[in-house]
Amino acid sequence: MSSGDKPKPDFSNVQSGASSTAPPPAAPKAAAPRTYTVLAGDNLSKIAKKFYGDANKWKKIFEANKDTIKNPDLIKVGQVLRVPE
Amino acid sequence: MKRTRLLVLGVACVAVPIALSACKRAETPPPAPPAVAPAPAPTPPPAAAPFRVSSVDVGNAIGADKRVTVPSATLAPGDTIYASVASTGAAPSVTLVARWTYGDGQLVNEQSTTIAPTGPAYSEFHIAKPDGWPAGTYKVEILADGTSVASKSFEVK
Numbered sequence: 001m002s003s004g005d006k007p008k009p010d011f012s013n014v015q016s017g018a019s020s021t022a023p024p025p026a027a028p029k030a031a032a033p034r035t036y037t038v039l040a041g042d043n044l045s046k047i048a049k050k051f052y053g054d055a056n057k058w059k060k061i062f063e064a065n066k067d068t069i070k071n072p073d074l075i076k077v078g079q080v081l082r083v084p085e
Numbered sequence: 086m087k088r089t090r091l092l093v094l095g096v097a098c099v100a101v102p103i104a105l106s107a108c109k110r111a112e113t114p115p116p117a118p119p120a121v122a123p124a125p126a127p128t129p130p131p132a133a134a135p136f137r138v139s140s141v142d143v144g145n146a147i148g149a150d151k152r153v154t155v156p157s158a159t160l161a162p163g164d165t166i167y168a169s170v171a172s173t174g175a176a177p178s179v180t181l182v183a184r185w186t187y188g189d190g191q192l193v194n195e196q197s198t199t200i201a202p203t204g205p206a207y208s209e210f211h212i213a214k215p216d217g218w219p220a221g222t223y224k225v226e227i228l229a230d231g232t233s234v235a236s237k238s239f240e241v242k
Contacts, residue, residue: 009219011193018183020208021151022200025178 031085038079044072051083060084136176136202138234141227142169151207158239162217168225168237170208177201182228183210188221 036047044058052060062072064082069075144153145164153169160166168183178201185193194212210225218241226236 008191009187009221011187011191011214013216014185014194014212014214016185016194016196016210016212018181018196018198018208018210019151020181020198020200020202020206022172022202022206022208025199025201 034083034085036081036083038075038077038081040077042075042077044069044075047081047083133175133203134173136172136174136179136229138170138172138181138227138229140171141225141235141237142171143167143225143237143239144169147209147211151209153209160218160239160241162220162241164218164241165211165213166218166223166239167209167211168227170210170227170235171205172202172208173205175203180230181208181210182231184226184228185212186224186226187219193223 034051036051038047044061045055048058048061049055058072061081061083062069064084068079069081075081142153142156143160144155144157144167145160146154147167147169148154151169152171153167166185168185170181170183178199180197180199182195182197184195187193196210196212198208198210200206200208220242222238222240224236224238227234
């Protein structure tokens with residue numbers, strides 16, 4: 001910098017804000033939780049295989065339905081299970 | 086007897102046309118129901134005008150309507166500086182950016198807000214500097230979804 005150059009002002013402490021009379025965009029709607037109704041012969045591993053392609057992910061379904069499934073080996077026909085994404 | 090025949094004939098002359106006319110009336114098809122005008126095709130709602138920034142004003146105060154109370158091209162070092170952007174039209178989402186620059190283009194501040202206008206609207210941007218604005222020329226440029234749509238220059242002295 002030559003001696004004739006003026007130092008540039010420092011604007012690092014500038015405070016700013018914005019507002020509008022227009023509304024903000026609507027928040028995207030939450031996707032409805034995916035569910036599955038248990039059929040005869042189903043078990044959590046089979047359902048996991050169906051949705052995730054991996055039977056070992058049965059725990060994911062179990063965890064999402066702990067309020068209704070006490071024993072992961074015992075699910076009932078007609079029972080509606082939440083299937084997390 | 087002759088009088089009676091005449092009487093019967095007379096009654097017949099009167100009665101037969103009435104009966105015939107009654108029969109004719111009965112044969113007449115019932116009057117057509119009044120024509121019902123076809124329901125007019127529902128007119129589609131007018132298409133909302135596209136979003137457009139119409140103007141930007143700068144000043145040191147705004148009202149509740151987000152409009153600059155007194156537009157000014159000259160401001161004081163201690164002012165909070167407001168830019169009020171007037172827009173029309175609707176958009177599901179549009180991001181407005183106010184880019185404030187000083188002198189030959191030194192960036193002072195950039196602030197954005199995202200709105201979903203349904204008609205005329207005012208959006209305000211403001212900047213403040215606790216230790217005061219350096220004297221000189223400034224510019225605020227308004228961008229809508231990345232496109233420059235308006236600008237206003239002003240001076241601090």
